[in-house]
Amino acid sequence: MFENVKAIPGDALLALMMEFKQDPTPTKIDLGVGVYKDDAGLTPILPVVKKAESLILENEQSKGYIGPAGAPELAPLLQGLMLGENHPLITEKRIATTQTPGGTGALRVAGDLVNALNPEAKIWVSDPTWSNHFHVFAGAGVEVRTYPYYDAQQNALAFDNMLDAIRQMPAGDVILLHASCHNPTGIDPTLEQWKQISEVVSERGLLPLIDCAYQGFGDGLEEDVQGLKLILEKCPEALITTSCSKNFGLYNERIGALSIVAAQAEHCSNVFSQACNCIRANYSNPPAHGAAIVTTILADTTLRQQWETELAEMRTRIHRMRTELVKNLDALSSERDFSFITAQKGMFSYSGLSKSEVKYLKEKYAIYAVDSGRINIAGINDSNLERLSQAISEAISR
Structure with missing residues (x-):
């Protein structure tokens, strides 16, 4: 062979x-x-990570499996970090979150999920985008295409060309958008541009896949998800991938998440079960330590304040x-x-x-x-x- x-x-x-x-x-x-x-x-x-790890070491009781969806206490904390407490999606149970091995793992599960639910769907990514987007989605068996994003002459967002391209995308396809701190250009849409993007994505019947890898590295924790929230206001269904590698400095702990947003709680639960099935067939269970660190920090008022200061x-x-x-x-x-x-x-x-x-x-x-x-x-x-x-x-x- x-x-x-x-x-x-x-x-x-x-x-x-x-x-x-x-x-x-x-x-x-x-x-x-x-x-x-x-x-x-x-x-x-980060010093706050060292503190959290000390607490984990002192209190940890088991090294058992944590299940395909990961640590259950992590999901609501990450949802609150992205959307704020008591967001309608949370209170109406129209968002469900599964832990993954880093943001890359979340993207792969998203690709597997898209392929399982609609094998004909293509995923559209910005030109340029993070190079591994192509490998991850191709590995999931999903066709990847690009839309214009960067204006090299102006060193700016090619916004008009981007909108024109989105208007041509077939309904049912997936469009990947960077929530903030676009990789590799560093160029983000303005809030007004985000509003127009969200309207066109909604009108075309596209499924937004929002890659949220750098929350807190741009203008702030809340500011960096304003575009994401505008998309969710217009689009009843979405996928969101989260990475804790950068904002917690946990690169080698491989801690991320995939969130599913649906129009109804029942739909959300059904799709979540499909995502867990994809996970079971891939890596079965995510690693526990990184999730324990993030959970410990976000669940403790003092540690969270220290983390926000260090970020x-x-x-x-x-x-x-x-x-x-x-x-x-x-x-x-x-x-x-x-x-x-x-x-x-x-x-x-x-x-x-x-x-x-x-x-x-x-x-x-x-x-x-x-x-x-x-x-x-x-x-x-x-x-x-x-x-x-x-x-x-x-x-x-x-």
């Missing part, structure tokens, strides 16, 4: 990450891998790095306007750097970024900011 199997190329981003790790240059800078880093260049464990500190540092980078680049060169970077949200930025400029940064300065020019703003800190700014200015002038 294995004799004639051909190797396939690995993920380009993972390959870039390995290349960075193997680079001996002491001043190297990683702007590629999509994880938060503090000013020391480390991906930290705000991460968000503020990213905002400051955006501002400082633009300020430095403006002072070094007037050849290109980078002010759009300060308007983008979250960790990522479509910087406008060309493939050749990205290559120059890596070969000359050991600065690693994705070929598309997408950079991770969280990889910038006070110690490398000046060198990075000088290198970008030099790459542009060449």
Whole structure:
């Protein structure tokens, strides 16, 4: 069976990450891998997570299975975080949430669910989008297509083209929307644009699949889900994938969730059972530790307040790095306007750097970024900011 199997190329981003790790240059800078880093260049464990883990260690009674849907106490806490307490969807039992292995696991369960309920449905993703969206949905047997999103000339949202494309999508198809901090561009719709998107999605009879991976990293916990709420006001059915990797710093704990929204409680319960069936056939049970951490933090008033403070500190540092980078680049060169970077949200930025400029940064300065020019703003800190700014200015002038 294995004799004639051909190797396939690995993920380009993972390959870039390995290349960075193997680079001996002491001043190297990683702007590629999509994880938060503090000013020391480390991906930290939040102090509040350490506190929660101490409580878990002290009180944990079992390592038994937690069931396909995961920890039952987690679901209402994540729903409240997204929608606020006493939201109609919650009180009317029109939303049900299952724990998953990270946001990626949630996306895969969503793909399996779409394939099980409507094998003819396609999933439409933004151009560009997180590259793994294609692999995940293809693995679930769902056809993936793209709609316009990024205007490279203006470094902005291609909003009119996006709306025109949505108006052409067949009823019953699925449209994936990023709730906030769009990956990879960092460009989000305004609230007015979200209203128009929600109206067109509803009119076309599309099923919104909202990828909520960065809540709290843009403008704030409540602000980052305003677009999501507008979609849910207009669309009676939706799928929402949640990741706790970024806002809790729990990357390797693989903790996420899939939420199902339906027009009636009975419909919601029925679809939820189908999702659990997909889980049972895939990984059977999700891991418990990450869910225990998130549950412990969100259920405790003091820990939750500490978490919100630590999340705000991460968000503020990213905002400051955006501002400082633009300020430095403006002072070094007037050849290109980078002010759009300060308007983008979250960790990522479509910087406008060309493939050749990205290559120059890596070969000359050991600065690693994705070929598309997408950079991770969280990889910038006070110690490398000046060198990075000088290198970008030099790459542009060449």
